[in-house]
Amino acid sequence: MKKKSLSINAFFNSFRVVLNLIFPLITFPYVFRTLGVDYYGKYQFSNSIVSYFILLAALGISSYAIREGSKYRNDEKKMSKFVSDIFSINLISCCFSLLLLFFLIFFVSKFNDYRLIISVLSINVITNTIGMEWLLNIYEQFQYITIRTFIFQIVSIVLLFLFVHSPSDLIIYAAVVVISNGGANILNFLRLKKILNITFTFQNSWKKHFPSIFILFLSTLSQQIYIYSDITLLGILNSDREVGLYSSATKIYNISKQLINAIITVSIPRFSYLIGRNDVKKYSVLANKMLNVILVLALPLCLGLCLISKDVVLIIAGSNYVRSSIPLSILSFSLLFACLAYLFSNAVLINFKCEKIVLVSSIISSSLNIILNLILLPKFNIIAAASTTLLSEFLMFVICFKFARKKIRFSLDVKNLIVSILGCFLILFCCFVIHYYVNSLFLRTFLSVFLSVVMYFGIHVIFRSYFFTNYMYPKFKLCLNAIHKF
Numbered sequence: 015m016k017k018k019s020l021s022i023n024a025f026f027n028s029f030r031v032v033l034n035l036i037f038p039l040i041t042f043p044y045v046f047r048t049l050g051v052d053y054y055g056k057y058q059f060s061n062s063i064v065s066y067f068i069l070l071a072a073l074g075i076s077s078y079a080i081r082e083g084s085k086y087r088n089d090e091k092k093m094s095k096f097v098s099d100i101f102s103i104n105l106i107s108c109c110f111s112l113l114l115l116f117f118l119i120f121f122v123s124k125f126n127d128y129r130l131i132i133s134v135l136s137i138n139v140i141t142n143t144i145g146m147e148w149l150l151n152i153y154e155q156f157q158y159i160t161i162r163t164f165i166f167q168i169v170s171i172v173l174l175f176l177f178v179h180s181p182s183d184l185i186i187y188a189a190v191v192v193i194s195n196g197g198a199n200i201l202n203f204l205r206l207k208k209i210l211n212i213t214f215t216f217q218n219s220w221k222k223h224f225p226s227i228f229i230l231f232l233s234t235l236s237q238q239i240y241i242y243s244d245i246t247l248l249g250i251l252n253s254d255r256e257v258g259l260y261s262s263a264t265k266i267y268n269i270s271k272q273l274i275n276a277i278i279t280v281s282i283p284r285f286s287y288l289i290g291r292n293d294v295k296k297y298s299v300l301a302n303k304m305l306n307v308i309l310v311l312a313l314p315l316c317l318g319l320c321l322i323s324k325d326v327v328l329i330i331a332g333s334n335y336v337r338s339s340i341p342l343s344i345l346s347f348s349l350l351f352a353c354l355a356y357l358f359s360n361a362v363l364i365n366f367k368c369e370k371i372v373l374v375s376s377i378i379s380s381s382l383n384i385i386l387n388l389i390l391l392p393k394f395n396i397i398a399a400a401s402t403t404l405l406s407e408f409l410m411f412v413i414c415f416k417f418a419r420k421k422i423r424f425s426l427d428v429k430n431l432i433v434s435i436l437g438c439f440l441i442l443f444c445c446f447v448i449h450y451y452v453n454s455l456f457l458r459t460f461l462s463v464f465l466s467v468v469m470y471f472g473i474h475v476i477f478r479s480y481f482f483t484n485y486m487y488p489k490f491k492l493c494l495n496a497i498h499k500f
Contacts, residue, residue, distance in 0.1 A: 026156035026157045026159070026160045029160050030156070030159060030160040030163050030164075030276070033160070033163055033164055033167060034163070034269070034272055035269055035272070035273065037167045037170075037171065038265070038269055039269075039330065040171060041170070041171060041174055042262075042265060042330055042331070043329070043330050043331065043332070044174065044175070044178075045174070045178070045187065046262060046330070046331040046332055046334075046335060047331075047332050047334075048178055048179065048180065048181070048183075049178075049181050049183075049184060049187065050181050050258075050334070051254075051255050051258035051259060051334055051335065052181075052253075052254045052255050052258060053181040053184050053254070053258075054258040054261065054262070055249070055253070055254035055255055055256065055257035055258030055259070055261065056127075056128065056131070056184065056254045056257075056258075057131065057184060057187065057188065058245055058257050058258065058261035059128065059245060059246070059248075059249035059254060059257045060128045060131045060132045060135060060188075061135060062242040062245040062246045062249070063115075063118075063125070063128070063132055063246065064115070064132055064135040064136055064138065064139070065238065065242050066238070066242065067111045067112070067114065067115040067136070067139055068111075068138055068139050068142055069231075069234060069235060069238050070107065070110070070111040070114070070231075070235075071104070071107050071108040071110075071111035071112075071139050071142065071143055072104070072107070072142065072143070072231075072234075073103070073104070073107050073227050073228065073230070073231040074226075074227045074228065074229065074230020074231035074232070074233065074234050074369075075100055075103065075104055075148065075227055075230075075231075076147070076148040076151075077230050077234070077360065077364050078100075078223070078226050078227050078230050079096075079097075079100050079148040079149070079152065080148050080151050080152055080282060080283055080286055081286045081289075081364060081365060081367075082096065082223075082226075083096055083097070083100075083148070083149070083152040084152055084283050084286035084287045084290055085286075085287075085290040087152055087153060090210065093210060094210045094211045094212065097146075097149060097210055097212055098211075098212055098213045098214070098215050099215060099223055100223065101146065101212055101214070102214050102215050103223065103224065103227065104143050104146075105143060105214065107143075108139060108140060108143040111139055112136065112139055112140070115132070115136055115139070116133075116136075119132050119133065124250070130185060131184060131185055131188050134185060134188045134189055134192060135188050135191070135192060137192045137196055138191075138192055138195050138196065140196075141192075141195060141196035141199040141200060142195070142199060144199060144200065144202075144203045145198065145199025145200070145202040145203060146202060146203065146206055147159075147199075147202065149206055149210075150202060150206070151279075151282070151283055152283060153209070154283055156280065158205065162198055162201055162202075163198070166194045166195075166197050166198045167194070169193070169194060169197065170190055170191070170193070170194035173190045173193065173194075174187070174190050177190065178190065226367075226369060229369040229370055229373055230364070230369050230372075230373075232373050232376075232377070233359075233369060233372045233373040233376045234376075235376075236373065236376030236377045236379065236380040239380040239383065239384065241403075243380070243383060243384055243387060244260065244264075244383075244387060244399035244400075244402065244403060245257055245260065245261060245264070245399075247384075247387045247388070247391055247399075248260055248391060248395070248396070248399060251391050251392055252391065252392075252395055256395050256396055258335075259335060259337050259338050259341075259396050260338070260341055260395075260396040260399050260400070262327065262330075262331045262335045262338045263327070263338040263339075263341040263342040263345060263396070263400065264341075264345065266319075266326060266327070266330060266338075266342055267319075267342060267345040267346065267348075267349070270315055270319055270346075270349060271349055271352055271353065273311070273315065274308055274311055274312050274315070274349070274353040275353060275356055277304065277307060277308065277311075278304060278308070278353070278356055278357050278360065278361055281300065281304060281361065282360060282361055282365075284300065285297060285300065285301070285361050285362075285365050286365055288300070289365045289366070294422070297365075297422065298422045298423065301357075301361065301362060301422055301424070302424060302425055304357055304361065305354075305357065305424055305426070306426065306427050306430055308353050308354060308357060309350075309426070309430070309431060309434060310430065310434050310474070310479075312349055312350040312353050312354075313350065313434050313435070313437075313438055314434070314437060314438055314441055314466065314470045315346075315349055316346050316347055316349045316350050317346075317438050317441055317442065318441055318445070318462070318463070318466055319342070319343075319346035319349070320343045320346040320347065321441070321442070321445040321446075321449075321462070322445065322459055322462050322463070323339045323340075323342040323343040323346065324336065324339035325455055325458060325459045325462075326339075326342070326459065327339045327342060328455060329455065329456065329459060337396065338396070340396070340397055340400075341396045341397060341399060341400035342400075344397070344400035344401055344403075344404055345400050345403060345404065347404055348403055348404040348407040348408070351404075351407040351408045351410070351411040352407045352410075352411075354411050354414075354415065355407060355410040355411040355414050355415075358411070358414035358415050358417075358418035359372045359375070359410075359414045359418075362414075362418040362421055362422065363414060363417060363418055363421070366421045368417065368421070371413075371414075371417045372414070374413075375409075375410055375413035375414055375417075376410065378409065378413065379406040379407075379409045379410040379413070380406065382402075382405060382406055382409060383402050383403065383405075383406040386398070386401075386402040386405065387399065387402050390402065427479070429477070429479055430479045433473060433474055433477045433479040434474075434479075436473060437469065437470040437471075437473045437474065438470075440466075440469045440470065440473065441466040441469065441470055444462065444465050444466050444469060445462050445466065448461050448462050448465070449462070
C-alpha cells in the first residue's frame with residue numbers, strides 16, 4: 015500500500031481532532047444538562063468500570079502492533095500472517111475479559127444498580143477488538159478514519175437528540191454511545207478484510223508476540239489506572255454526584271489534551287518506520303521537531319484553560335457543574351506533563367523496545383495516584399482527584415524523560431521557548447483585562463480565546479521563531495499552493 019505523506023496524514027488527523035473537539039462541544043452541553051449531575055456521574059462510573067475490561071481485552075496490542083507491523087506493511091504476505099496472529103490473541107483476550115466483567119456485575123453487590131448500563135456498554139469490548147484501529151494506523155489510513163469518524167459522529171448526534179430527553183433515558187444514551195463506537199469498528203473490520211487476509215490461528219508464533227504484548231499491557235494498564243481510578247474511587251468512596259462533577263472537568267481536559275496528542279499520534283507510525291530502517295538521524299530530527307512544537311502549543315493551552323476554566327464549565331456544562339472549574343484549573347497544568355510523557359514513552363521508549371521502562375514508570379505513577387486517592391478522596395473529593403492526577407502525570411514525565419534522553423539527544427530551541435513564554439505573559443494580561451471589563455459570559459470567553467490566539471501566534475510570527483519557520487510558514491505555503499492549484 016502506498017505510503018502517505020506525513021503532511022497529508024497530519025492534515026487529516028488534525029481535521030479529525032477538530033471534529034473530536036467540535037462534536038463534543040455540541041453534545042456535551044446537551045448531555046450534561048439533560049442527564050443531570052447524578053445520572054451523568056452514574057454513566058461515567060459505569061464507563062470507567064467497562065474501560066478496564068476494554069483495556070484487558072486490548073492487552074498492549076495497539077502499541078506493539080503499530081511498532082512491529084510497520085516493518086511489514088510493504089510485504090502483504092508477512093503482514094497478513096502478523097495481523098492474523100495479533101487478531102487471534104486479541105479475540106481470546108476479549109472473551110476472557112467479558113467473562114470477568116459479567117462475573118463482576120452479577121456477583122458483586124456494589125454493581126447491582128449499575129448492571130444494566132454496564133451490560134450495554136460492554137458491547138464496546140467486542141467492537142473495539144474487531145475494529146483493529148491499530149492496523150489502520152500502520153497503513154496511515156487517516157483520510158478514511160477522518161471520514162468514518164465524521165459520519166458516525168453525525169449519526170450519534172441525530173440519535174442523541176431524537177431519543178435522549180431526560181435522566182430516565184440514561185440507558186438509551188449508553189446505547190447511542192455503543193452504536194456510534196460499534197458501527198465505526200464494524201466498518202473498520204469490513205474494510206480491513208478487503209486489504210488483508212485475516213484469519214484466526216493457533217500457531218506457535220504467539221510465543222514470539224505475547225511477552226512484549228504483555229509488558230505493554232501492564233504499562234497501559236498502569237497508565238489507565240491513574241486515568242480512571244479517580245472516577246472509580248470517587249464512585250466507590252463518595253457519590254455519583256461527585257463523579258459527575260469531576261467527569262465534566264476531565265471531559266474538557268481530555269478534549270484539550272487530544273489537540274496536542276494528535277500531532278504525536280499521527281507521527282508514531284513514521285517513528286516506527288524510521289526505527290525499522292535504522293534511520294536514527296531522521297528519527298532524532300522528527301523527535302526534536304515534535305518536542306518543540308508540543309511546547310509551543312501546550313504552554314498557552316495550559317495557561318489559557320486555567321484562566322477561563324470557570325467560564326468554560328458554565329458554557330459547556332451549566333451552573334450545576336460550576337464546582338468542576340476548580341479541578342479543571344488543576345488539571346490544566348498537567349496537560350504539558352501528560353503530552354510530553356506521551357511523546358517520550360510512545361514515540362521514543364516503546365520504539366526503542368524499552369517497554370519495561372515505560373511499565374515501571376507507569377506502575378510507580380499509578381501507585382502514587384491510587385495511594386494518594388485513598389488517603390485524600392474521602393476528605394477532599396474532586397480537588398484531591400485532580401491533584402493526584404497532576405502529580406502522577408508529572409512523575410510519569412520525569413521518569414520517561416530521564417530514560418528517553420539516553421536514546422536520542424533532545425535539544426530545545428531557546429529562542430522558541432522564550433518567545434512562547436513571552437506569549438504566555440500576553441495571554442495572562444489579555445485574559446485579566448477582558449475579565450475585568452467584559453461582563454457577558456459568551457463574549458468574555460470568545461474575546462479571551464480569540465485575542466489570546468492572535469497575540470500568541472502573532473508574536474511567534476514577529477520574532478520568526480522555530481515554530482514559525484519550521485511549522486507555521488511551511489503549512490501556510492502548503493495551503494496557498496493547494497488553493498492556487500484549485
